[in-house]
Amino acid sequence: MSVEDFEELVDKAPRELRNRLEFLGGRLCIRHGPLDVDEFEELAEAAPETVRLEYINGKVVVKAMPDGNHGEIFMWLLRQCMQQRPELNLMPERGVKAEAYRKGRARADGFLAPVDHFRGHGEWSETDGALMAVEITSHDRDTDQRDRKDKPVGYAEADIPVYLLIDRDNNTVVVYSEPKDGRYQQSPSYLWGATVPLPPPVSITLDTEALKNYAD
Known part of the structure; x- marks a missing residue:
């Protein structure tokens, strides 16, 4: 800022x-x-x-405001979601009510939900019916605490089934799933270039080879 x-x-x-x-x-x-x-x-x-x-x-x-590589990574993910699940929208920059009792307010880089899910919503959406939250790290000093520590808890407490973290510092994709008691039970990490299965209810398989083009 x-x-x-x-x-x-x-x-x-x-x-x-x-x-x-x-x-x-x-x-x-x-x-x-x-x-x-x-x-x-x-x-x-x-x-x-x-x-x-x-x-x-x-x-x-x-x-942090997104840079060009951040935007290109989002568009890469958007294309994969549209190709495999055309009945879903990956809404960019969506405000969501996260954390326990919906007391947090997060701006997810992407929020995957059925088409028309966000119709009539205000700035901050309830997470009911959402399939996945997405964060793409930025090169700012708060990204470690925000994206790798706080948001896995906040999204799990809001019962979002999957949290996808595309980590540009470590060149990894982390798939958090199975929220229970405010924590995700699963969080496998994949190096860029791997084939990454996103579990139900998302049920999308990501070919992450293209992410190597955006290594900083």
Whole structure:
């Protein structure tokens, strides 16, 4: 997050939240205790397009803007999903109510669900009926905590059947499945180039050879 983005966020934020926002060490910080979910939603709704906010473990975090390789990887996955399961949509940049009691607010890079599933939804969708959440790591300092630690828990607690993590730092694909008691019971990891089976209810097989083209 840049200083300019922070200043624009403060300018657009609800008046009662403006004096609680700080920018320290390149990170967005909240003064006077954490925001609650309703306050976060107000702030996220007012945020400029260049600032993508999430609410994870009771903390407001800024999700990095995607670069070109990130976008190409998403399109690669979208094509595979459409070819094998045309009755499903892989919705990009979908806000979802994650974590226990739906208290978290995550912006999944992709959210797989039946066609028309999101019709009539607001900014944050319930996870009922969703098949898979997708995250593609970005090269920012928060990706380890956010994508590899917090989101497997948040998505499992929301009973999303499959969480697909495409890890650009390790050149791996991790398939989390079988959520139970707030944890995924299975999480096999595959090197880019492997054939990756996504378990039911997704039931898609990924040929990941093309991911080698996007190794950074």
